[in-house]
Amino acid sequence: MQTHNLGYPRIGSNRELKKACEQYWAGKISQSDLLNKGKSISEQNWKLQLEAGIELIPSNDFSYYDQILDVSLTVGAIPKRYNQVAIQSNNEMDLYFAMARGYQKDGLDITAMEMTKWLDTNYHYIVPEFYRDQEFKLFSNKIINEFVSAKRLGINSKPVIVGPVSYLLLGKEKEDGFDKLDLVKKLLPVYIQILTELKAHGAQWIQFDEPFLALDINEKAKEAYKYVYAEIKKQFPQLKVLVTTYFEGLKDNLALATSLPVHALHIDLVRCPEQLDDVLNAIPDQLVLSLGIVDGRNIWKNDFEQSLAIIKKATDKLGNDRVLIAPSCSLLHSPCDLDLETNDKTLTPEIKQWLAFAKQKIDEVVLLKTLASETPDSNVLAKLEENKKAISSRRTSRLIHNEQIKQRVNSIVARDSQRENPFSIRKKAQQEVLQLPLFPTTTIGSFPQTDEVRSWRSKFKKGEISPAEYDNLLKKETEETIRWQEEIGIDVLVHGEFERNDMVEYFGEQLNGFTFTKNGWVQSYGSRCVKPPIIYGDVNRPEAMTVYWTEYAQSLTKSLVKGMLTGPVTILQWSFVRNDQPRSVTCNQIALAIRDEVVDLEKAGIKVIQIDEPAIREGLPLRKADWPNYLQWAVDAFKISASGVKDETQIHTHMCYSEFNDIIQNIADMDADVITIECSRSQMELLDAFADFKYPNEIGPGVYDIHSPRVPSKEEMVRLLQKAKAVIPADQLWVNPDCGLKTRHWEETKSALIAMVAAAKELSAN
Incomplete structure (x- = not known):
């Protein structure tokens, strides 16, 4: 029996790669420096796995x-x-x-x-x-x-x-x-x-x-x-x-996969444990089977007793020499090292004992092999007992369960996921109240978070500036952003989100049932890293989360200011989620918390509220046969979060970097008044699905790619909008970027948004 790993996180334990890439792009380090940093991270990863015992x-x-x-x-x-x-x-x-x-x-x-x-x-x-x-x-x-x-x-x-x-x-x-x-x-x-x-x-x-x-x-x-x-x-x-193979079972491809003339086949027994029996029955002589039994995508400690039973079933059929032990998938999706979590206030010892990051998962793989194939010594047996205690502690902890929350979820009825009237009626009410022009302009929510803004947050967390000082700094930044949006003529403003760290982490910090890490970073794309919250227990909202800053921004202007929230499915998808209850139950708990926030924003006088759901397509099961169940509860969760307001309150949602063709009916079923989508990288190709479907509500196809530093011209945006106008009625179209602007610099952001507003005005005039 051998151990192996499918891949290790490449960002470095302290995000060294992110920092090096961004310095290289900014011209602050040479290419040689960047290559040396990459080489150093690779060598550290190899040595770590070698020392742990990965073969x-x-x-x-x-x-x-x-x-x-x-x-x-x-x-x-x-x-x-x-x-x-x-x-x-x-x-x-x-x-x-x-x-x-x-x-x-x-x-x-x-x-x-x-x-x-x-x-x-x-x-x-x-x-x-x-x-x-x-x-x-x-x-x-x-x-x-x-x-x-x-x-x-x-x-x-x-x-x-x-x-x-x-x-x-x-x-x-x-x-x-x-x-x-x-x-x-x-x-x-x-x-x-x-x-x-x-x-x-x-x-x-x-x-x-x-x-x-x-x-x-x-x-x-x-x-x-x-x-x-x-x-x-x-x-x-x-x-x-x-x-x-990973993230799903072989199912109808079982005969194909097991017939390929290869030495070994890897299967994911975390996402699809039920496939093991079928694989063992179908596997030909000599083919080696790699058991993906340590979860590469979540942070919960492996249950050794459960995994050892799986290994035994495989080795009883195949023998030790035809079995490999591995994580379920590449550890790219896991944070690097739990040992770096030294702040007991951020991550309590009780919860920390339930977790394993990439480095610890490597150790789990090696320990499972030792426990399964050798006579373990006292140290190894002690680790088995420690594992049993941690698994038992999590099952019985009082931190996890809240009966009031469970009862509220169980009391959800159909009317909780329905707006008062259909969109055709709501649209008239919104037109009367909002008085928006043709091709209204807006942004997706965040504005650039400069080094200075991030330094304020860091100083505040360290106690180097007082809450009042921090508040005043953020208010000044917010006011400047509101004034600038007014100046260039954006129709629906945003407050900029300078008080927020990450669009999921920020909400998780204010919800019960979530905990956090200091260094639990994973790569999202390129140099963009995120630190997903950990949902360990029942979720609810103890108090308002965004009303203070949204209300402050609205007090500065007569223009509309949009309330900005992250939707329940996206909070679920972009967190490390508890695995002791169905994801749909956890999602409904989050949906009720967001619903409470939406209602409070409306009470505070906010007339436009965006509930971002960029992850709803991402959450689709990989097999189409499993789609209907997921789409039912995911769409319902969004509607629960959005349906507590009056007709004249306009609900927006945002989605990006997804193919929508297969789920366009479900997106329509979400019944958001306005949807904004990423479209510029595909040159408006993604809009075809909405056009073919005759999407009934309003839509804002993104006209420039915020994940690239290049600034598109007004003429380029006009061409994209003309493409959109050719397939979507003009009175349904909004004008906006592809996504939030948090990661961009102010200079390029200002140039791009000025061009965007000019493009919208040119289209309106023709």
Whole structure:
């Protein structure tokens, strides 16, 4: 029995990669400095896993931005619009970041590649672009270089790469007339070349991530899998190929996955434990089975007794030598190290004992192997007893349950999720009260949080400035932002959210049932890291959360100020959620808390309230058969949060970086008066779903990409709005950015918003 890991967090225990990338982009450090920081993080990760006792340590799980973008660069799938960047900079790293973030210098103005969610996670990947005449070639040697670097440390690592079929399925055809899977015979030779070089350097294992084997796929995809792995086996009969699946069970792809001519197959027994019996019954002789039994996506301590029973079932059937022990998926989705949580006030010892981060999960994998395959010594047995006590403590803790909250959830009835009247009636009431022009302008909520603003929060938390001083600083920043929005002519203003850290963390800090970490960071995209709250118990709102700042902002202006809230599904999705009750129950608890806040905002005179739900599409189960149940409770949760107000109060929601075609009816069922969506990276392609459906409510397609530093021109935004106007009636259209502006700088934000308002006015005049 061997241990292995599918991938380790690449941001560094103290977000060293984030800081280095942002310094590089700002011109404060050299490329050599950035590369050295990346090398240092990789080496630390390898050594940590080696010292813990992991036998098959991954390489190429590190990335400076995104692992899918890495593959695109590796196989030369570089859109032609970046050719001039490659020529002018002659620098692979600058080309790489241009593809991720766009490029606007040296006389060039090039948009970034599209970005979307990685399956059902809050991680974003850069979507590959494919063309009918697509050619592939080995362009970047990153995967080979990382293997060689690990070998210099005495580690014969297991290189990791997204498999060729999943890579194609993750991409998008950028012109009509072909199927991206038709490219597999052009792509495979580059993978063969990579394997040839890795084998020449001494590689014995290779890990191909093929998550689509756990999704709904068609016959063409199944044939592509058979072709790819038969060719690899033919060329490399001695190479130990591990195909990994995760986030779902194999289900109807079981026969396909177990018939592939590979050495080992990984299954996720956290998300789909019930598949084990079917896999054991179907697995052919000699195929090694990797058991994903330590949760790679959540922070709860592994239940050793439960996991040992799973291992025993597998080894009884297969023998120890045909079983691998591993996390369920890459630990990319876990914080780095629980040992860094030293503040008992932030994370109490009682709750901390229930948790495990990436470093601790590695230890769990090794301990499970020891407990399952050897005669454990007294130290190991003591750790087993410690684990039993922690699991028992969590089950019986008084911190977790609140009967009043449970009763309120159980008392929810149908009318709690219905507005008083349908949208057609509400729209007239809102037009009368709000008096908005055609093509009204707004932003998604946050404005830039400068180093200065973040320093105030840090000083306040450390007690270096008083609550009154902190309050005054934030009020000054808020007033300046309100005045500037008035000056440029935005129709519905926002207060800027300078008092907030993260759009989920901020609310979690004010809700019962949540706790927090000091260093529990995970990567969301590129250098963007988030620190998800931990939902450990029943959730309720003890007091108003946003009324103070929204009411203050509204007192400064006669213009409309929008109340800004995060929706229940997004708070759920972007937290580490308790796993001892259905997610739907937890979501309804959050929905009731947000409903209370919405009602209080209306009482305070706020006429426009936005309840962000960017994660509602992300939360979809990976199998379509499971969609109806999820969509029922997710949509109901949003409606519960939004339905306590009068007709004339306008409810907005916001969604981004998602494909909406398959769930457009469900989005309409949410019945938000206005929905704002990300559209600029796709050049308004996402709007087609709303147009084809004849979406009845109002919609704000984003006209510029806030995840890129480039500033679009007024003319570019006008073109996008004209595209929108061609498919959506003018009286339904709003004008706004793709997303919140928190991560941007003021200079680019001001330039972009001035151009946006000018674009809206030009459209109104024509």
